[in-house]
Amino acid sequence: MGDKKNYSIKEIARIADVSPATVSRVMNKTTYVDDDKKSRVLAAIEQTSYVPNKVARSLFKKSSNIIGFIVPNSANPFFTEIGRYMEQVAFERGYHVIFCNSSDDLDKENEYARNLISMNTDGIVLITNNTKARQEITVPVITIDREFEYENDFLSVSSDHYLGGKLAVEHLYQKGCRRIAYVGGIDRLSSAALRHRAYMDFCKEHGLENITIDCQFDFNDGLEKTEYLLEHYSEIDGIIAANDIVALAVYKVLRRHEIDVPKQVKLIGYDNIRESSRVTPALTTIAQPIQEIAEITANNIIDIIEGKEIEFRKVVLSVKLIERETT
Known part of the structure; x- marks a missing residue:
């Protein structure tokens, strides 16, 4: 079989006996084309299996129907699950999502943003740990999960994190825990x-010791910080983890020390990623509405790109407790 020919728009126009401009109008549906010419163009496209050069079209239209999605850590299932649901919405509305992993590196994050803009990307969805750095993004932006520490007009979609922290510590307290440790990020994000503030407020209100261990949102740091916790606070009976990944690391260390979960120590995570219900014992967690966050974000960024009015600049969604086997 020979190589498939790549046809140009001029060749399609010649086959259909119309002008290249008419072919463009039919493809882009920009203006009316009479039925006879339209049918000839469509027949020529079908005959040649013509696929338009999207790069060339994006340069001409200053648009690519592409949305950039920049995250700080592609290994975090919370981010990849958001990306999965965003992609579904975007595809249904005629857009594609480019996934970019900044590795929590501000220079890399900025380079991704510049490259996306140079590709005529229509909008960017950003999850960043660099909330003090000013963003120089010239296309529509929506941020997810966290706020910048300076005045800005970015749209944002997040969940009620104070409520999440409160639900977590209240649940452990109601289960009888009185030495509750918080293994999570403190104030970077x-x-x-x-x-963390919700945890501290609850401890102060109920006369509990504040046992805070600063921990990154990743598995390896969770292992290290849990070892430190057990070494310095052996009498704990409840642990709130930074997220579900850290909670899994906490559980691994507790098992290593032959500490029974939930009889001796009760454990609660955060996010409700898919793995939280698949492990044994299944993880009690605070569920962020991951699918709703993704769908609202994708629809809003596309609405902005298409010049439509949106109702809210900042969307804050509720969270809920999912009680499973670790409490």
């Missing part, structure tokens, strides 16, 4: 700071 607005989301982490709100959860």
Whole structure:
């Protein structure tokens, strides 16, 4: 079989006996084309299996029907699950999502943003740990999960992290825990700071010791910080983890020390990623509405791109407790 020929728009126009401009109008549906010419163009496209050069079209139209999605850590299932649901919405509305992993590196994050803009990307969805750095993004932006620490007009979609922290500590307290440790981010991110503040407020209100261990949102740091926790606070009976990944690390260390979960120590995570219900014992967690966050974000960024009015600049969604086997 020979190589398939790549046809140009001029060749399609010649086959259909119309002008290249008419072919463009039919493809882009920009203006009316009479039925006879339209049918000839469509027949020529079908005959040649013509696929338009999307790069060339994006340069001409200053648009690509592409949305960039920049995250700080592609290994975090919370981010990839958001990306999965965003992609579904975007595809249904005629857009594609480019996934970019900044590895929590501000320079890499900025380079991704510049490259996306140079590709005529129509909009960018950003999850960043660099909330103090000013963003120089010239296309529509929506941020997810955290707030920037300076005045800005970015749209944002997040969940109620203070409520999440409160639900977590209240649940452990109601289960009889009185030595409750918080193994999570403290103040680097607005989301982490709100959860931690809820924990501290509850401890103060109920006369509990504040046992806070600063921990990154990843498995390896969870292992290290849980070892530190057990070494310095052996009498704990409840642990709130930064997220579900850290909770799994906490559980692994507890098992290593032959500490029974939930009889001796009760454990609660955060996010409700898919793995939280698949492990044994299944993880009690605070569920962020991952699918709703993704769908609202994708629809809003596309509405902005298409010049439609949106109702809210900042969307804050509720969270809920999912009680399973670790409490």
